[in-house]
Amino acid sequence: MDYLYDGSFDGLLTCIYHHYYNETAAGIYQQEYYQPTLLLSSVAVCTDPTLAKRVYQAIEDKISANALVKVYHVYLSSSPDKEELILNYLRLGFKLGAKVDLYHSHSAVYPVHKLDRKVTAETHRFLGLLRFRDSGNFLYAALSPDHHILTLLADHFADRLAGERWVIHDQKRNLAIVYDGKGHCRDNSLLQFKWYLTNFSYHMQADLPPEESHWQLLWQHYFQRISIESRCNPRLQSHFVPQRYRRHLLEFQIPPLKQ
Amino acid sequence: MDVLTKLDILAGAAKFDVSCSSSGVARKNQGGTGNAKLFGICHTWSADGRCISLLKVLLSNDCVYDCCYCVSRRSNNIPRASFTSRELADLTLQFYRRNYIEGLFLSSAVEKSPDHTMEKIIQVLTLLRKEYEFHGYIHVKVIPGADPSLINRAGMLCDRMSVNIEQPTEHSLRLLAPQKSLPILYASMQQLKDQILLYKDDRRHFHRTPRFVPGGQSTQMIVGASQDNDLTILHTTQALYKNFGLKRVYFSAYVPVNQDSNLPALTSVPPLLREHRLYQSDWLLRFYHFKAEELVDANHANLETEIDPKSAWALRHPEYFPLEINRASYEELLRVPGIGTKSAWRIINQRRVVAISADQLKKLGVVFKRAQYFVTCKGIYPGNMPYNPAAIRRLMLPKPSFTQMSLF
Numbered sequence: 001m002d003y004l005y006d007g008s009f010d011g012l013l014t015c016i017y018h019h020y021y022n023e024t025a026a027g028i029y030q031q032e033y034y035q036p037t038l039l040l041s042s043v044a045v046c047t048d049p050t051l052a053k054r055v056y057q058a059i060e061d062k063i064s065a066n067a068l069v070k071v072y073h074v075y076l077s078s079s080p081d082k083e084e085l086i087l088n089y090l091r092l093g094f095k096l097g098a099k100v101d102l103y104h105s106h107s108a109v110y111p112v113h114k115l116d117r118k119v120t121a122e123t124h125r126f127l128g129l130l131r132f133r134d135s136g137n138f139l140y141a142a143l144s145p146d147h148h149i150l151t152l153l154a155d156h157f158a159d160r161l162a163g164e165r166w167v168i169h170d171q172k173r174n175l176a177i178v179y180d181g182k183g184h185c186r187d188n189s190l191l192q193f194k195w196y197l198t199n200f201s202y203h204m205q206a207d208l209p210p211e212e213s214h215w216q217l218l219w220q221h222y223f224q225r226i227s228i229e230s231r232c233n234p235r236l237q238s239h240f241v242p243q244r245y246r247r248h249l250l251e252f253q254i255p256p257l258k259q
Numbered sequence: 260m261d262v263l264t265k266l267d268i269l270a271g272a273a274k275f276d277v278s279c280s281s282s283g284v285a286r287k288n289q290g291g292t293g294n295a296k297l298f299g300i301c302h303t304w305s306a307d308g309r310c311i312s313l314l315k316v317l318l319s320n321d322c323v324y325d326c327c328y329c330v331s332r333r334s335n336n337i338p339r340a341s342f343t344s345r346e347l348a349d350l351t352l353q354f355y356r357r358n359y360i361e362g363l364f365l366s367s368a369v370e371k372s373p374d375h376t377m378e379k380i381i382q383v384l385t386l387l388r389k390e391y392e393f394h395g396y397i398h399v400k401v402i403p404g405a406d407p408s409l410i411n412r413a414g415m416l417c418d419r420m421s422v423n424i425e426q427p428t429e430h431s432l433r434l435l436a437p438q439k440s441l442p443i444l445y446a447s448m449q450q451l452k453d454q455i456l457l458y459k460d461d462r463r464h465f466h467r468t469p470r471f472v473p474g475g476q477s478t479q480m481i482v483g484a485s486q487d488n489d490l491t492i493l494h495t496t497q498a499l500y501k502n503f504g505l506k507r508v509y510f511s512a513y514v515p516v517n518q519d520s521n522l523p524a525l526t527s528v529p530p531l532l533r534e535h536r537l538y539q540s541d542w543l544l545r546f547y548h549f550k551a552e553e554l555v556d557a558n559h560a561n562l563e564t565e566i567d568p569k570s571a572w573a574l575r576h577p578e579y580f581p582l583e584i585n586r587a588s589y590e591e592l593l594r595v596p597g598i599g600t601k602s603a604w605r606i607i608n609q610r611r612v613v614a615i616s617a618d619q620l621k622k623l624g625v626v627f628k629r630a631q632y633f634v635t636c637k638g639i640y641p642g643n644m645p646y647n648p649a650a651i652r653r654l655m656l657p658k659p660s661f662t663q664m665s666l667f
Contacts, residue, residue: 236308
């Protein structure tokens with residue numbers, strides 16, 4: 001039996017629930033991308049938050065909190081067979097408990113660890129490789145990451161730029177994190193930051209406020225001045241800032257400055 | 260002079276400072292702008308492949324000192340500029356809220372006197388921290404010879420401080436920077452160390468004790484400007500870690516900027532590979548339980564350039580190898596070329612539940628092409644030949660580049 005889910009994390013966990021309490025899953029697929037086969041029947045699983053919550057709790061209690069984070073990260077990745085990897089990992093995990101993460105080179109564990117590392121690493125990269133611009137009313141940043149990392153970035157910027165209003169726009173998935181500057185609280189009593197994940201398709205106008213162009217120009221100059229010519233090493237630079245990220249990076253938008 | 264011109268001059272003069280790390284301090288936003296992350300964040304990489312994490316500028320390049328290796332030395336005829344504290348604070352904050360940078364790296368030429376310069380630095384820090392409520396990362400250079408009370412005041416406002424010793428010995432420092440001397444620099448370092456310990460201890464007893472230089476102190480040495488060999492440099496490095504509890508010692512391959520009889524010629528190339536090998540050794544000292552005496556000695560006063568220092572050590576000490584992966588301790592595993600701190604930790608973890616065979620090593624993050632010659636897995640030696648250090652060395656050396664044979 002193939003289980004089909006709606007693409008949400010809760011939906012995926014509901015499928016895991018049915019795998020254990022109803023018929024064993026041959027595979028879990030996202031409904032949109034499923035290709036029916038002649039041999040196996042399929043059923044579209046209705047996402048049920050209470051069942052999902054039970055699986056969520058079970059992973060935390062019977063495997064480990066760490067494993068839950070890993071599973072969530074793999075779910076956020078853009079790997080085509082991520083559902084299968086999660087299913088295999090959890091099946092082994094429910095057998096072995098917290099020890100499952102010690103089997104680094106096991107074929108059910110290794111790919112999960114690897115994807116988890118990729119998503120974590122990309123998140124870390126984008127903490128730095130994100131450029132806001134001030135449109136006058138709010139700060140706007142665009143990015144096209146490989147994995148769906150918006151929710152992992154949000155808390156960081158909600159703390160850092162607590163008093164600002166900002167939008168982080170994932171142009172690949174047409175999603176955005178919107179923060180209204182009101183999670184900012186001086187006595188730290190408010191623990192939850194108020195940001196929202198929404199559908200978003202908006203394009204910033206090309207013309208910038210003069211104030212903004214001034215700071216952009218300063219940054220571009222700084223970026224050129226800080227490199228030492230006799231140590232020039234474009235290969236090393238590409239290693240850290242791959243070409244696919246440069247589209248959204250202000251400092252890579254200009255021809256080299258004359259010395 | 261407008262801010263753009265000043266930034267051009269003062270960033271151009273600051274680029275030879277190496278340190279750009281923003282790690283080691285975790286701080287939440289306490290109502291204002293900014294926070295600090297324990298792991299540090301790089302924001303971009305410049306054309307030379309070095310990361311840009313902090314806004315690295317000089318407050319002023321108008322120097323009274325005359326250090327041979329420095330582009331801002333008094334006797335050079337170059338444009339001079341100084342930021343006002345508000346200009347610099349605005350620049351930092353505006354760059355920061357656009358997520359260009361992680362904080363400020365503030366250094367300065369010695370303008371008038373060390374105390375005068377240090378006071379101007381404190382002005383910038385006070386403006387940023389108190390008026391702008393900026394909680395991002397700030398790294399401050401200690402101006403050599405500044406008054407201890409000024410250093411203390413700056414330390415309360417910043418995250419990391421550094422005293423650049425520039426040269427590993429008093430002799431070469433005297434030769435290249437006649438106004439500086441090691442005992443004065445060491446005194447500042449000692450003061451920082453004592454104060455950091457004092458405040459740390461106080462925090463254990465009193466919750467509200469403010470933090471003093473929570474990110475610790477670091478320093479920098481120029482490599483290749485003087486005649487000092489790697490033996491001297493690494494022993495000085497080790498002594499600095501031991502005596503002053505430094506977080507990092509940075510090495511900077513000398514880029515020729517001035518013509519001087521005590522310096523390499525202007526046409527000489529910066530010794531980048533040597534710098535790289537020194538950094539590798541530095542990592543061995545800090546994370547791999549190596550001692551400087553093991554990496555360099557009187558017979559090998561300079562590090563090999565063709566082979567990394569850990570492989571070179573392993574090839575000089577064949578008696579330790581091959582090592583059984585499933586039995587060796589963490590410290591022993593760290594000595595194997597191709598095994599790092601993370602892969603050693605994974606090996607220890609996995610073998611608690613299942614014995615490790617050679618085909619699994621790659622999945623554990625081990626660099627198999629180097630490690631294969633130095634380990635056995637379940638008693639089997641995975642290198643495709645008998646264990647023989649001389650033959651291994653030949654295989655590990657970089658391949659010679661082939662050229663077309665001449666016809667005549």
